[in-house]
Amino acid sequence: MATLKDVAELAGVSVKTVSNVVNGYSFVRPENERRVKEALAATGYKPNVGARNLRRGRTGFIALMVPELSIPYFGELAGGVITAAHGHDWSVLIEQTQGVRDAERATLASLGPHMVDGAIISPEALEKADFTQHASGIPMVLLGEHALDVPIDHVGIDNVRAAQVAVRHLIGMGRRRIAVIGQNPNRGTATQRLAGYRDALSEADLPQAPELVATAMRYHHSDGAAAMARLLTLPEPPDAVFCFNDMLALGAVRAAAERGYHVPQDIAVVGFDNTEHSAYSLPSLTTIAPDKTALAHAAVDLIHHRAGGDNGAPQDIQIPFTLEVRESTTG
Amino acid sequence: MATLKDVAELAGVSVKTVSNVVNGYSFVRPENERRVKEALAATGYKPNVGARNLRRGRTGFIALMVPELSIPYFGELAGGVITAAHGHDWSVLIEQTQGVRDAERATLASLGPHMVDGAIISPEALEKADFTQHASGIPMVLLGEHALDVPIDHVGIDNVRAAQVAVRHLIGMGRRRIAVIGQNPNRGTATQRLAGYRDALSEADLPQAPELVATAMRYHHSDGAAAMARLLTLPEPPDAVFCFNDMLALGAVRAAAERGYHVPQDIAVVGFDNTEHSAYSLPSLTTIAPDKTALAHAAVDLIHHRAGGDNGAPQDIQIPFTLEVRESTTG
DNA sequence: TTGAAAGCGCTAACAG
């Protein structure tokens, strides 16, 4: 690989001049500029990003920590983050944790200022203590999760309100025995969505039946299917289910169909995330649609501000959402 | 941030000694080792990966270039690559190209040896010329695409044979008028799958009807739905469709259902990729299932070998696949 | 076994 020095020798100038040309600094005598450019082309010079960053004290990377990229929601989110990061000349490093606390903690600990300029993290099982131990020294933003009261920037949607909207919609469609799938004491977002669900029920003077709250450890189709199967064996099965993500919902829809239930006639289903599949499933899925692009941009911009030296109080940015009403609740 | 020098001063030894302890080299006098370890703990020292790599001439990163992370297949693939890369102490940098040639070319050009130790690339529109221009100087492996005859390691499945298997299955189920969705002259894999489809048809002495080959520029649900809609307006619509990925297939299934066709009774559908959704859709989707975990591991291992100095002839690794037979062809 | 010092490729003072 050609270095700055090689180019300088070939062009018969100093490294500084070459560096100036490469970085577009100050005024270089046209004659020199031409020679440098020739030498640059001749050697096929490409700057050593590592060395440059070592010198500049930045790395050019930001990290994104997610449970699993194979979950469409996180795939879509990661895509958005990469796009947004490019706007600030950042490349994105992605780490997966499977939502396991130890893995999350380990990843957090590995994130030093020499490795990345900032981190966007989507915690699943992290606790407050995990943060205070490692003052990593880089800007961080938390996604989704917000039960955690740590003094760190946060961007997400109002989960309580989103759940309320979803359940109100179900109530509005005449449903009275509404279940949820996805309860999980380790997930802050689950707790919030459950709260919203309860609010909507009491608001409408509907009873809260504990047997209608189905837990899910993971949020894949199979978990949704298993939960739905359990709900349908109840002496008095639900007439609607609000699921905490689209995969749970789609799994639940399938499980219902397998047992001869029609969605939405016998049982209505609402999902969460509005991943691409939800618009094309049979029936298509009514779901909460967070503005993922806005989410990704807000997170990256926040890192950018902090990296630029903004030390203000931790921010909490609320991203808008809508309820996409589709066939799974309206038939 | 504490540097090696800070630690050395605190411990009253030279940086060399600290470096030795940190890297577990040679024998350090126990007394010194203890003092160094204390100093390490006291300062909370963490090595500056950038500086270390600058010195060692490696970066600790590999790049993964994909069209879009929001396509579940690539999300699953990326997850596998990250997992496999961890086994070699690599972090993974992900770049998206949207399958646009200029973006792919630009990404390729940006991949220098100072930025990443290797690259796994999933090209969509890249041409041979795009590779020879930038001898990037890092190990690369190509995924999927193989029409490109460039002297670069490749790992993928046998697309021709996979398509054959899929179409033979359809023929075996008694279908006679079989369409494909996903033809695209810019995609090498599409060309191969089309060839396999043709092979299977001639093998069974079935006629090749040009109107049954539906093109798709992108491979999302909407493209599959649009293509299916077109096919169904044919004077003599197909009785089966082989789609070049699962999203196209699921979009096609929905479009068929919207027009009153039953899958598989009226029209059978086969997909490609076996993404998680395909097992839970209604009907569940018969699809070609490449071993994605094996694919990811093979790619990363190949990079690892090359980075270790293996200069042998370019390899071409074939990953096994199966046909997952589900309801969309068997009802 | 440990220290001193060179240098990876680059940028930025500071001269000139």
Place this chain on the structure above:
DNA sequence: CTGTTAGCGCTTTCAA
């Protein structure tokens, strides 16, 4: 406008 030079933090000869 351009050259010289000192590091960024680390590893690694080469001596001691």
